[in-house]
Amino acid sequence: MQSYYVWTVGCQMNRADSERLESALGQLGLSRGQSARDADVIVLNSCVVRESAEDRVVGMLTHLKPVKQRAPDKVLALMGCMVAPRKDTLAERFPYVDVFMQPQQYDPLIELLGERLGVDPEGCVGPLSATPDVATYIPIIHGCDKFCSFCIIPYRRGREVSRTIEDVANEATHLARRGVKEVTLLGQNVDSYGHDLEGSVHLGSLLAAVNDVEGLERVRFLTSHPNDMSDDIIGAVADLDKVCEHINLPFQAGDDQILADMRRGYTNAEYRDKIARIRERIPGVSLATDLIVGFCGESERQFERTAELVRDIRFDKVHAAAYSTRPGTIAARLMEDDVPADEKKRRLGIIEEIQQSVATRINARLLGTTQQVLVEGRRKGRWFGRNRNDKLVFFDHEADLEGKLADIEIQRTGPWSLQGALAESAR
């Protein structure tokens, strides 16, 4: 039997795309291989959101060149955001790559393999994996219409297109029947779900439909935009029992001029108001955010406003990145990447230090409490899962608890994870 290996970098949307592709490859009769070097079909699912991600993809392509040259029968495919809609120089730079596929466009590879293996590829790309994880992803809206000045996504994933509620609910039902307990509804801007559909459909109505799916225990969604996070969505999180109290709301920068230059469409004060509304309506909600340091023209004082917001809001999790110019974006065309690399690194270090201390204190409050954890599997010999607030929890137990909801008494806390043991009452 032939084998495949899918290597993925980037966001959860890329991970979801890879899962779908793996499912299709499985339906073509291929088995999952252990490494790129040994597999007959190698797929690199790429990301170009940051320069560092793109560098990793180029590194992997370079590493695989001699592998492919020694075994020309292997199929090497490059997929994801590195592949532009228009013809570019990729095929000239990497002539040993057999197939180039834009995000979610699996057909060229599936057709090629269908021909080689003599299998009809019709219907192979479906949502169903034979053995889906306990917690998995469902893309619900593709693309993004926002065109933030630093971001390449709208150029690579196109304009927003929502799947219907029925389509998403059917997929969630199939997944639940196969043992999935938690789904995360995905979109680059998930809060704008439904605006392109008939009727007054929004993310709140979709959450209500998925909340009704029998067998599912939890529902999450990623990633939000402050301008599209409506009261309807906040209300759905507050009222629906399976929708977890966790929201990832990127603010990107704390200074109003930088926010305007980024074309984010809100101010520092408006962002703070939104957070206040969320906290008022959803008691106990946990919050995550994404931010960028060292955007074009960012002065020390402007950076301080970002640091201040991180201190004031007290997020549970912060994903901070140093700005890097992405060719083709508005910022690349009109602005100068003028903050030196050392200074970006220093600013990143400050944010990380603040966040480590904030997260240490937030998590310390959980010491001695009992948390309901959905057990996702084993890592380094221990069971792991997350509580409703998306906190990673590790514990030891002899029985197989994968896919179960376990009450875990928290015995140790740190900034990035919690550790505990099965609560007495649950033994």
Ligand code: SF4
């Ligand atoms: S909302 Fe902005 S940052 Fe997010 S994907 Fe769209 S353009 Fe990029």
